Amino acid sequence: MAKDWIGNFMQVAEIAWPGAATLVWDGDDILDITTGRRGNLSGAVTEARINITYQFDRAIGLRDRGDCWAIAYANRQTKAVLMKNGVVHRELNRSFYCAEAYDYPIAMGALHGRGPVIVHCPNAFDLLVIEDVETGKIFDSLKSEEMEFHSRLSLSSDGKFLIDAGWFWHPWCSAAVFQLAATEEGEVKFVKNASPILSLPFPIEVDAVAFLGEDRLVVSSAPDYDEEPSPGSLGPKQLGIWHLGEKRWESIVDLSEPAGTVMPWKQCVVSFYGHPKLIELDTGKILHRWDSIYSGKQTGPINLGDPKPPAMALDPLNGRFAVACSDKVSLVRL
DSSP states (O other): EEEEETTTEEEEEEETTTTSSSSEEEEEEEEEETTTTEEOOSSSBBOOOOOOSSSSOOOEEEEEEEEEEEEEOOOSEEEEEEEETTTEEEEOOOOOGGGGGGGGEEEEETTTTTTOOOESSSOOTTTTEEEETOOOOOOEEETTTTTTOOOOOOEEEEOEEEEEEEEEETTTTOOOEEEEEEOTTTTTEEEEEOOOOOOOOOTOOOEEEETTTEEEEEEESSSSHHHHOTTTSOOTTEEEEEEEETTTEEEEEOOOOOOOOEETTTEEEOOSSSEEEEHHHOOOOEEEETTTTTOBOOTTTTOOOSOOOEEEEEETTEEEEEEEEEEEEEEEEE
């Protein structure tokens, strides 16, 4: 084990941890939910508590009212498992159609004042479903022209907006944002028949999207387009900030490298293409690289790169991320 400091504002820990595959943040710990092992920035790691033998390779999680909820899933297969406080709560599934070709569509979050929900596609590749995390009760569903193959779902921290960074046949990677609202009966519904908050027209091709606070998005574009975009829109290999309320681009800057998965943090974003990089949002300038950490070369929901990305856990609210490799987990706090 080793710990290193970079400047006065970054902390890095490398923990010997073979086989970590389903990582989420839980408080100050990084948790591998299918083994129960926990590590932290001091370099400590606990022994395994459970053994789920199915080859899940990604995970999401949250803590709500004292309960630790987590979902492990096989990213290019159909199976997932929902866990509550380290115990299997129930199994989940996705539609089989083209499941091997793109990232598993699933998100978990909570609107203020009620328990968490799951948004996923258990019945069809083009049908979003909201269900109660505790009971499995289905609250609502949505089929929308704004997205065909749903993927890379993400709920805002207040649970009011859903990023859907999926794709259309034949593969054109796009993104849409849908609104959610709680009813008086305590259910959660899609806000339907509203004008799109974000719906990117062809030929804008999306690499990644992430929330910047509760009212803005960071959107990165693919390295190349087949056609020229319209003036003022997002061009190839660029990084834009989209204002959800005003439905406009606040800024657009060029990137020197593809972004891959992104994690906004304050006035910056961490890009995970190749190796994690800290990029200034206003300029696109790379402020820092973690060249010793390999984080894959995935772009969009389809192209995994070779080799495929390692297990990662991102915590943009607290400025932390974790990246696994075959024998260790690297933790970074900004």
